[in-house]
Amino acid sequence: MIDQSTVQRIFDTAQIDEVVSDFVTLRKRGVNFLGLCPFHNEKTPSFTVSPAKGIYKCFGCGKGGNSVNFVMEHEHLDYVGALKYLGKKYHIDIVEEELSPEQEQRKNDRESMMIVNSFAQKYFTENLYQSEEGIAVGMSYMKQRGFREDVIKKFQVGFCLDNWNAFSNSATQAGYKKEFLVKTGLSIDKEKGLIDRFKGRVIFPIHGIAGRTLGFGGRILKKDPKAAKYLNSPESEVYHKSRILYGIYQAKKSMVQNDKCYLVEGYTDVISFHQAGIENVVASSGTALTADQVRLVKRFTNNMTIIYDGDPAGIKASLRGIDLVLEQELNVKVLLLPEGEDPDSFSRTMSSSELIQYIEKNETDFIVFKTNLLLADAKNDPVKRANLIIDIVRSIAIIPDNIVRAVYVRECSSILNVDETVLYNEINKIIHKVKEDTWKKDQRSNLPEDQSPQQFAESSAFLRSANECDLEERALVRTLLNFGGEILFSDKDEAGKEEQMLVGEYIISEIMSDELESVNPLYKLVFDQYSENLKNASFNSKTFFRDHSNEKVSQLAADILSEPHQLSGLWTRNESVIESEEMKLKEIVPKLVNEYKGKKVRLLMKEVMQEMQKAQETKDSDRMMELMKQKMVLDQIKNAIDKELGGRTIS
Known part of the structure; x- marks a missing residue:
């Protein structure tokens, strides 16, 4: 560290x-x-x-x-x-903090496991090329599948001899500890000694982004009804199947260059695409797509096409997992291959340019694909059709971008023959529910022990679209970063000593005193950390948030700091621009705060009115009286804010 x-x-x-x-x-x-x-x-x-x-x-x-x-x-x-x-x-010596004995041990164990994996990869690859069994069985299989030797070497494919302990014996004789052979899952500890997990299998090393071997996948070649066709390394300190994608190391450069990622299912699908000249391809290796895997893709591109082999049951089983892709703001499309084809076989039937043309011509937006697929299953069954609409609405609701969401609503309205208003009503219900749930989760005291507010901010993918106060809150964050250290008000106390109120102090005190919290943890993190540093004389909000260790925070700061300081309607009075910057701040900052408070009050009033309607329907007079009192208080607050804003009503 x-x-x-x-x-x-x-x-x-x-x-x-x-x-x-x-x-x-x-x-x-x-x-x-x-x-x-x-x-x-x-x-x-x-x-x-x-x-x-x-x-x-x-x-x-x-x-x-x-x-x-x-x-x-x-x-x-x-x-x-x-x-x-x-x-x-810059020739700066990296000074790392001293690790605790437990941290040091974990670090050393992890490195030892990586070294064992590296030895295993070289051992398996050597078997494929140099052992009699490896050439006759492993290499023959790869050649029968049509793979060229250069592509086989590119992915460091290997072979584990069909012997109970050939690898384990070689590893221990080379000085590798039994403990790490077992922890990596390469060997299994039995009463009679270590045995090889991958015996008799073609080996596909699984690499991390930096190219180091994290784990292995093995395909059995002989017919054995009791043995799995494919076997992966077990979960370990170095291998987490939900966090890695097969082929990511070989694909990352092409993913950036082409601004696109193709997602397939298996190891040989990836290798076949590379042999066809298409390198921006990865595989989930048969596991359901996870949020970590989606974020891994997003590091290199925002565009993904998922290629299916035409099995309807398999496709339906994976649909919900693909919603994660939408939630992470990726543009996702789906390609359904002709019946009987998989990415491996299909990629061999045409050149790379023909394959790319075919994909571009036949790929479909995921939401439209999902709608048509489920619609065919629902047919004329009204119950299935209703469930279909709910399922589609859930997928559309998690799309963060309002414009993209609107396009999908229009298309699905046409396909489903359902009025857009109905779809929007259901979407808004879901978003409102998410907003309420997020608000509760965002309370610092309720965060899980192992999750900081900073980590929570990173996991909130579509809060800007779910946050009805986003415009006002972003304006406050912008003001904090650009003018937080400027003097807003100054006066002298009874002793003649000058007292000053900075812009940042004013905004934070107004937010905190009224217990206003953002539903967006990213904004809340900025407000909270600004508050924590108010008494720090060396605190510089621009550099603090620009150089923040949370990438989302520094990205937000960069976006805001790169925006030109343009006068908004609030910066003018009687259609004439307020000239001095000091006067601008005195005018704009209280108005921004009141705009925010007014919006919050309006949202609270909306909720109270909804509750009053429910109380009226259930004829709950006690609840109705309670809500009417709340409404009267909110009306008073709203009128006071409107007065502060010069009679202008917040909309």
Whole structure:
């Protein structure tokens, strides 16, 4: 773990223009630099680097952040890896905090397991090429499947001899400990000694993003009704099947270049696509798609096409998992191959260009595909049709982007012959429910012990669309970052001592005093951490949030800091612009806060009115009286806020 002083030194030393210019040709434009974005294909430069703000921002694809974010994105490194990269660039010695004995032991065990996996991969590959059995059985199988030798080597395919303990004996003789052979799952500990888990199987090493071997998949070649056709390494400290995708190491560069990822099911599907010249392909290896796997894809592209082999039962079983892709804001399409074909066999029937053309011509938006698939199953059954509509609505509701969601509503309305209003009503119910659930979960005291608010903020994929106060809250965050340290009010006390109220102090005190909380944990995290640092004399909100270790926070800060400071309607009075910046702040900040409070009050009133309607329907007079009192209080608050805003009613 890198100590905080070293992290701060790296941030202070790493100049954003110097870091970016190692990878992008930049030219000066005013106080900034301009270049072609390295994250998407463009002919006209829209990639801007601001040395003064310490950020980069592409106005084409939307990516932005600080120097560490850039290295993470461009070099596909994690946060610590990017810090080490910059430390090396600027000759800064990386000082890591001393680990506890337990942490040190875990780190050493993990590294030992990785070393054992590396030995096993080389051992299995050597068997495939040099052992008599490996050549006769393993290599023959691969050649019969039509795989070229260069592709076999690319994926480091190997073979485990059909012997109970050939590998285990070789590993122990080479000095590898029994403990780590068992922990990796390569060997199984029996009373008579170690036996090989993958005996008699063709071996497919599973690599992490950095190319290290994390685990293995093995395909049995002889007929054995008691043995599984495919066998994977068990879960371990180094291998978590829900967090990795087969082929990600070989695919990541092509995924970035083509801004697309193809998802298939098995190992040989991936290898066949590579042999056909298509490298941006990964496999879930037969497991249900997980949120971690989707986020792994999103590190390289926002576009995914899932390729199915035509088995309707298998497709229906995986539909709910694909909703995760929508929730993570990926553009997902589906390709259904002709009956009897799988990605492996189908990719052999045409060239790479023909295959890409076929995919582009026949792939379908996931929501439309799902609607048509379930509609065919429902036929004229009204109950199944109603369940179908509910299922589709759930999928559409989790799409974060309002525009994309609206397009899907229109298409599904046409396909299902259901009025758009009906679909929107159901979607809004779901979003409202999610908002309420998120609000409850977001209470700091209710967070799981192993999950910080920072981690929770990263897991909230579509809160901007579910947050009805997003516009007002983002405006407050923008004001905190840009003007939080500016003086808002100043006066003298009875002793003649000058007292000052800063913009940040005012906003935070107003939010906290009225116990206003955002349903978006990302905004809440900013408000909370700003509050915690109010008494810190060295606190600089711009650099604090720009250089935040939470990538989502630093991305938010970069987006806000890259926005021009334009006067809104609130910055004008009687159609004339308020000239001095000090006057602008005195005018705008209280209005922003009151706009926010007014919106919150209006939402509370809406909920009270809904409850009153329920009470009226159930003829609950006591509840009705209670709600009427609440409404009277809210009316008073609303009128007071309207008065503060000059009689302008919040809508």
